[in-house]
Amino acid sequence: MIPVQGLSGARVAVLGLGRSGLSAARALAAGGALPICWDDNPEARDKAEAEGFTCVDLKKHGAFDDIARLIVSPGIPHLYPTPNPVVAAALVAGVSVDNDIGLFFQSFATRDWDNFDIAPRVIAVTGSNGKSTTSALIHHIMEAAHRPSQLAGNIGRGVLDTEPPHDGEVIVLELSSYQTDLARNLTPDVAVFTNLTPDHLDRHAGMGGYFAAKRRLFAEGGPDRAIIGVDEDEGRYLAAQLSEGPGDDRVIRVSAETKLAGPGWNVFVKKGFLSETRKGRQVASIDLRDISGLPGAHNHQNACAAYAAARAVGIAPKVIEAALRTFAGLPHRSQTIAEADGVRYVNDSKATNVDSAAKALVAFQSIRWICGGLQKEGGLDGLAGATGAVKKAYVIGREAAQFAMQLNVEAQVCGTMADAVAAAMDEAEPGDVVLLAPAAASFDQYDSFERRGEDFVAQVEKRL
Numbered sequence: 001m002i003p004v005q006g007l008s009g010a011r012v013a014v015l016g017l018g019r020s021g022l023s024a025a026r027a028l029a030a031g032g033a034l035p036i037c038w039d040d041n042p043e044a045r046d047k048a049e050a051e052g053f054t055c056v057d058l059k060k061h062g063a064f065d066d067i068a069r070l071i072v073s074p075g076i077p078h079l080y081p082t083p084n085p086v087v088a089a090a091l092v093a094g095v096s097v098d099n100d101i102g103l104f105f106q107s108f109a110t111r112d113w114d115n116f117d118i119a120p121r122v123i124a125v126t127g128s129n130g131k132s133t134t135s136a137l138i139h140h141i142m143e144a145a146h147r148p149s150q151l152a153g154n155i156g157r158g159v160l161d162t163e164p165p166h167d168g169e170v171i172v173l174e175l176s177s178y179q180t181d182l183a184r185n186l187t188p189d190v191a192v193f194t195n196l197t198p199d200h201l202d203r204h205a206g207m208g209g210y211f212a213a214k215r216r217l218f219a220e221g222g223p224d225r226a227i228i229g230v231d232e233d234e235g236r237y238l239a240a241q242l243s244e245g246p247g248d249d250r251v252i253r254v255s256a257e258t259k260l261a262g263p264g265w266n267v268f269v270k271k272g273f274l275s276e277t278r279k280g281r282q283v284a285s286i287d288l289r290d291i292s293g294l295p296g297a298h299n300h301q302n303a304c305a306a307y308a309a310a311r312a313v314g315i316a317p318k319v320i321e322a323a324l325r326t327f328a329g330l331p332h333r334s335q336t337i338a339e340a341d342g343v344r345y346v347n348d349s350k351a352t353n354v355d356s357a358a359k360a361l362v363a364f365q366s367i368r369w370i371c372g373g374l375q376k377e378g379g380l381d382g383l384a385g386a387t388g389a390v391k392k393a394y395v396i397g398r399e400a401a402q403f404a405m406q407l408n409v410e411a412q413v414c415g416t417m418a419d420a421v422a423a424a425m426d427e428a429e430p431g432d433v434v435l436l437a438p439a440a441a442s443f444d445q446y447d448s449f450e451r452r453g454e455d456f457v458a459q460v461e462k463r464l
Contacts, residue, residue, distance in 0.1 A: 016073025127194025296363020342430025
């Protein structure tokens with residue numbers, strides 16, 4: 001646990017008592033603060049009270065008297081589409097609003113570091129797609145290089161549940177836009193921006209607000225190194241804003257689409273080969289084509305970002321290459337779950353938006369595509385250029401028929417995962433890939449994309 005510094009003796013309100021909220025309450029108490037907790041869910045309050053925390057309805061008049069700060073869980077809106085009533089009351093009362101990420105950066109460094117040979121470092125990863133894989137891959141590289149490392153944030157455990165760092169340790173954080181948008185302190189040593197595609201637009205009042213939330217990771221604290229995916233306009237703009245010129249190697253530009261040139265520090269993939277260049281010369285090259293844990297251009301982009309982050313903290317190219325080859329991938333992200341009778345079964349349930357599904361679709365050939373769910377804003381037009389390898393779609397979800405009508409491939413309305421898997425497996429031929437890449441959220445049928453992926457795995461295993 002990271003005890004919160006700077007709030008000893010203060011009354012600090014905590015709104016939302018899920019994983020991050022309870023973790024924040026514990027860390028506040030460990031640092032000498034008095035957490036005042038609230039969650040609309042009685043079961044969550046019961047759990048907090050069982051740990052000895054005081055629960056007070058923060059919607060009541062006067063609830064913010066003598067409150068120093070309000071800590072908000074990431075799923076709770078603080079501005080758009082409308083502020084949560086508790087957040088609104090705090091703002092009216094002049095109480096500052098923060099989250100566990102802000103508390104982490106406020107409290108991470110301690111006097112113990114005076115005795116370290118190498119100060120601990122934080123690598124923070126944000127972007128629309130690939131954050132989890134990139135973060136896990138960086139952590140995997142650190143472990144392969146025998147560098148002490150912890151993985152936390154939007155993946156694994158909460159940031160305040162990490163252990164105080166050891167000499168030279170690297171903390172890898174995956175941070176969503178919900179987390180970067182609100183944190184009062186954002187001071188990573190290395191910050192990574194993977195890409196930007198439309199997502200969570202209601203929460204950020206459009207693409208401009210969404211990009212602004214991501215940009216805070218780079219603008220608020222000024223990382224020593226910024227690793228920027230430059231395959232979209234926003235990434236190119238951010239890289240230009242952060243650098244003093246083309247040769248400024250504080251910015252490492254990353255691309256999975258374009259051969260990058262110039263005097264700066266670049267990492268890119270061309271025809272399946274990752275290349276690192278500095279001052280116009282190639283420093284290293286890795287053949288990614290046969291690395292099974294990183295299939296497709298989207299995973300090559302993740303590999304570039306992770307490679308650049310590892311290089312930024314001094315890991316040698318040969319060590320990184322060896323680590324890439326032993327990376328097994330993450331569950332529900334282009335995860336091969338089985339191969340039988342010449343058919344490969346791939347679980348990419350994390351493909352919850354059109355862009356991530358499109359990237360999965362272009363990573364494979366001869367696809368029997370299981371898709372559908374709770375459709376997001378913007379429709380499915382972004383899939384049109386990515387479905388060339390799709391032999392047939394098998395559509396699930398409560399609105400499967402409407403979803404299927406928007407596809408430019410042969411589609412069968414199945415409704416349930418069981419029916420979709422059965423139909424796809426019955427029709428699959430040697431060389432086919434049965435791919436779950438929904439291009440939609442899961443909440444019409446499942447409580448998370450993980451549950452959806454687990455159902456796909458279970459249905460496939462049942463029939464093999």
